[in-house]
Amino acid sequence: MSDNTETVTDERISYLEGLVRQAKTAAAVFTQYTQEDVDRIVKPMVVAGLEQAQYLARLAIEETKLGVMEDKAIKNMVATEFVYNYVKDKRTVGQIAEYPERNLVEMAEPIGVIFSLLPITNPTSTVLFKCIMAIKTRNAVIFSPHPSAGHCCYEAVRIMYETAVKHGAPEGVFTCLESHNLQDNAYMMHHKDVGLIDATGGPGMVKAAYSSGKPALGVGPGNTPVYLEKSADLNMAVVDIITSKTFDNGTICASEQTVVIDDEIYDIVLEKFAELGSHICNEKETELLGRTVIDPKTGFMQPLAVGQKATAIARMIGLKVKPHTKLLIAPIEGVGREYPLSVEKLFPVLAVYRAKSVDEALKVCIDVNYAGGVGHTAVVFSRNDDVIRKFGEVINAGRIIVNSPGSIGALGGVYNDLVPTFSFGCGTGGGNSTTDNVNVFHYLNIKRVARRTQAHMWFRVPNQIYFNMNAVENLRQFKSRSTVVITNPAMEQIGHLDTVRRNIPPETLVHVSVIPDAEPEVQVVMQGVEALKFYRADQIIALGGGSVIDAAKIMKLKYESPEADLEELAAPFLDLRKRVVQYPTEKINRARLIAISTTSGTGSEVTPFAVLTDKEHGRKVTLADYSLSPDVAIVDPQFVMSMPKGLTADTGIDCLTHALEAGVSIFASPYTDSNAFQAIRLVFRYLPIAYEQPNDEEARTMMHNAACIAAIAFSNASVGVNHALAHAFGARFHVAHGRANALMLPHVIAFNAGVPTKFMPSPNQRGYIAHKKYAMVADLLGLGGDTVEEKVKNLVVATEQLLDRLAVPRSIAELGISKEEFEQAMPELVKNAFDDPSWRSNPRMPLLSELVELFWSAYKGRGETKAEVASRPQRGDEVLV
Amino acid sequence: MTMIDAWVDVDGNGVADALRERGEKLDSGGNVFLDFSVVGRLDPGGLRALEDFVGAADGKAVKVTLRGVNVYVYKVLKLARLSSRIAFVN
Numbered sequence: 014m015s016d017n018t019e020t021v022t023d024e025r026i027s028y029l030e031g032l033v034r035q036a037k038t039a040a041a042v043f044t045q046y047t048q049e050d051v052d053r054i055v056k057p058m059v060v061a062g063l064e065q066a067q068y069l070a071r072l073a074i075e076e077t078k079l080g081v082m083e084d085k086a087i088k089n090m091v092a093t094e095f096v097y098n099y100v101k102d103k104r105t106v107g108q109i110a111e112y113p114e115r116n117l118v119e120m121a122e123p124i125g126v127i128f129s130l131l132p133i134t135n136p137t138s139t140v141l142f143k144c145i146m147a148i149k150t151r152n153a154v155i156f157s158p159h160p161s162a163g164h165c166c167y168e169a170v171r172i173m174y175e176t177a178v179k180h181g182a183p184e185g186v187f188t189c190l191e192s193h194n195l196q197d198n199a200y201m202m203h204h205k206d207v208g209l210i211d212a213t214g215g216p217g218m219v220k221a222a223y224s225s226g227k228p229a230l231g232v233g234p235g236n237t238p239v240y241l242e243k244s245a246d247l248n249m250a251v252v253d254i255i256t257s258k259t260f261d262n263g264t265i266c267a268s269e270q271t272v273v274i275d276d277e278i279y280d281i282v283l284e285k286f287a288e289l290g291s292h293i294c295n296e297k298e299t300e301l302l303g304r305t306v307i308d309p310k311t312g313f314m315q316p317l318a319v320g321q322k323a324t325a326i327a328r329m330i331g332l333k334v335k336p337h338t339k340l341l342i343a344p345i346e347g348v349g350r351e352y353p354l355s356v357e358k359l360f361p362v363l364a365v366y367r368a369k370s371v372d373e374a375l376k377v378c379i380d381v382n383y384a385g386g387v388g389h390t391a392v393v394f395s396r397n398d399d400v401i402r403k404f405g406e407v408i409n410a411g412r413i414i415v416n417s418p419g420s421i422g423a424l425g426g427v428y429n430d431l432v433p434t435f436s437f438g439c440g441t442g443g444g445n446s447t448t449d450n451v452n453v454f455h456y457l458n459i460k461r462v463a464r465r466t467q468a469h470m471w472f473r474v475p476n477q478i479y480f481n482m483n484a485v486e487n488l489r490q491f492k493s494r495s496t497v498v499i500t501n502p503a504m505e506q507i508g509h510l511d512t513v514r515r516n517i518p519p520e521t522l523v524h525v526s527v528i529p530d531a532e533p534e535v536q537v538v539m540q541g542v543e544a545l546k547f548y549r550a551d552q553i554i555a556l557g558g559g560s561v562i563d564a565a566k567i568m569k570l571k572y573e574s575p576e577a578d579l580e581e582l583a584a585p586f587l588d589l590r591k592r593v594v595q596y597p598t599e600k601i602n603r604a605r606l607i608a609i610s611t612t613s614g615t616g617s618e619v620t621p622f623a624v625l626t627d628k629e630h631g632r633k634v635t636l637a638d639y640s641l642s643p644d645v646a647i648v649d650p651q652f653v654m655s656m657p658k659g660l661t662a663d664t665g666i667d668c669l670t671h672a673l674e675a676g677v678s679i680f681a682s683p684y685t686d687s688n689a690f691q692a693i694r695l696v697f698r699y700l701p702i703a704y705e706q707p708n709d710e711e712a713r714t715m716m717h718n719a720a721c722i723a724a725i726a727f728s729n730a731s732v733g734v735n736h737a738l739a740h741a742f743g744a745r746f747h748v749a750h751g752r753a754n755a756l757m758l759p760h761v762i763a764f765n766a767g768v769p770t771k772f773m774p775s776p777n778q779r780g781y782i783a784h785k786k787y788a789m790v791a792d793l794l795g796l797g798g799d800t801v802e803e804k805v806k807n808l809v810v811a812t813e814q815l816l817d818r819l820a821v822p823r824s825i826a827e828l829g830i831s832k833e834e835f836e837q838a839m840p841e842l843v844k845n846a847f848d849d850p851s852w853r854s855n856p857r858m859p860l861l862s863e864l865v866e867l868f869w870s871a872y873k874g875r876g877e878t879k880a881e882v883a884s885r886p887q888r889g890d891e892v893l894v
Numbered sequence: 895m896t897m898i899d900a901w902v903d904v905d906g907n908g909v910a911d912a913l914r915e916r917g918e919k920l921d922s923g924g925n926v927f928l929d930f931s932v933v934g935r936l937d938p939g940g941l942r943a944l945e946d947f948v949g950a951a952d953g954k955a956v957k958v959t960l961r962g963v964n965v966y967v968y969k970v971l972k973l974a975r976l977s978s979r980i981a982f983v984n
Contacts, residue, residue: 038938041973045935045966125973184938 079320233443614664616724824874
């Protein structure tokens, strides 16, 4: 509680608590009402307000001595009829909006008890407006009128309350402090049962509301600049400004304060003002006026002038004006304390400024805007769209009114389509939370009911895939003027390069670029790009394993789009479709990429990935984009018949890991499952044969297909934590990728099949299904088992047996890495594994501690003794067959 | 002390009257079961009467249990901070 509340007497507290209790009960009961219930109440309230508009206006004038009775009556009518016209069809109870395309529904929740401060300038119209908003939104309001407008406000509240209750509103829905002081307001503003403070009043009250710690709607002060630009319709502009500035004697805080007029039209405009009943002050009159209506100490307007007629203000300074003078116009030459009339003046005194240029005019408008009116309202009269746009850009006002009166324009619904209001949000510049015209939706908590939406998925593969023995013959159909073959020395030695050349149409000029048999480096790639440029290639054939094909993908990218920044393109991302970096679509060259894979593992011939070694910075750069996918893949087993046993095993396990990880990935879909599961089946059946009988053509064919099929699966479903672990471990201890995968695989299956410590968000999956999918794999392989647990266990055992048969090391310890060395490397391993994007599609989110456990499981393997390890099958000679 | 359970069927249209009448007859100790099955909506008078009733029951160490309260009425009781002072059964 603030100091103010401490001085409230017990008796007063009892009175205030009674009001809150009454409002709270009403608000609670009100929550049961339907939209139809509240709409039935609102309409008669509006009618009552319209019927009593004149009566309430007269009361306000009699009590406040501010403004014009006729205008106040109009305000009361706007506050009822115009506001009703806006709210009548609005849904404010239950479901208020639906966005089927977003699976989103908005629901209304009332605020409860609103403590509402009322101004002296627009007392009764503000009451009518707020009562209609409150009933429409099922809220109860405790009103606190300005001390000099208590009676008229009380009467307005009474009329609204009686009508509302008569038509079904809960008793106690509106109450009004009969008399009040700052302590009462402070007490209410801090009350725990008050949900919102709606402060329409002076800056002090608004500040107090915002300082209370409660949610508050407050109206900032205004100081409306007007730019009257030379292209404007001057007759319309002058009439609009007079209409607005004299409306209710200028008490609306959105009314015009300083009109900045282009030099070329300045004299004409002043003549028109004079013709229509304005008095143009001379220098002396302006000075006198400034001293009288503006407090020289504070720099703010004098309360005694607020809402008075122009003639009355003229009398205050002993100025003789014509009897029906509407407006006093005071030329000023600047903005600030030296020019007192450049501030807000809620009475019919208007400052004018002659501007020599658009630039000067806009600067003066900015000065006026920032001299006490930030965020409120500004007006521009112009036919020049550029001027209007620029004015809108530089002026900080919640309402920028174009070619219409400021005050009535800002109220909304008359001259424009702004929401009708009696409360102007002024944004942060005015110390408010909104720049809106306050309306029913500010009296609601809007709840969003967001239904689960399935993410759009995709399944993308290269346009053409040719497979089975001699598929390379399909090269003949691709017409090319200049083809560059990217390959490595081994392909030349084995004779694969000749095989490819024989199948390229004879009319094609063929050039060969031999690159080292290692992960491509930037320098190698750029040399290849130079070759492509030199030969003006229209076709690239990549012949080799993953490294060669990856190099060719990047060469093609840089050849077609030389501006592509590889470092930028390698930026991390979570969702391919929402990534920050976009791959280039503009190409200065075009070349078809045909990938002929000579290993059965990476599947690079169909994937959208490419890995590049950046030796200069000592790191690997992974590029991923479907534009990297080869145009044509040739999966011809003749190129893998001579693969050594070790490579057959390592690449085969890589293929199996791709398929198993894609199968349980959070991005798995029926499309990827069909590929992943088929690849798993082929690997279990044919990998041992291809390993043990390298010349078995069927086994080689099936394994080559399996690698491609698994790659199709993981190109669309991605991989998982196994790859993250293997990448980190392989890089640190220089272990081949497939072998590193093998060390992790059984442990990762067991890990993913367990109950996750942390689930991975996966909108497309209904519940955790990794263990069930492993069980499906076990069924597919005919491994037996009655329960999911048994099936998963059987899959782990079958995987272990397969790895044993392929004679790959089964523990990290077996590689000769000491426990101490491994322990020392652990922080780096865990960091790099966690940084690796692969696990982000894993079904189970790995905690850092779990990555440590997985690494140690892989280190220990099955905990075999040396004798047991020695008794396992050993790998044969790794010579070319 | 003898613990007497009292059962009261609350009429949907006369919540306030029913509670006032019953409140005057509250004995010390025991349980009062109020059947709200047919109370579709609470009005301010009904809510105030229930607040008074629960206040009186608290004073006499009587446990108040409401049966069959619909979710809208339950929310009213929650907003009025009454729900924590009452037991509910379906």
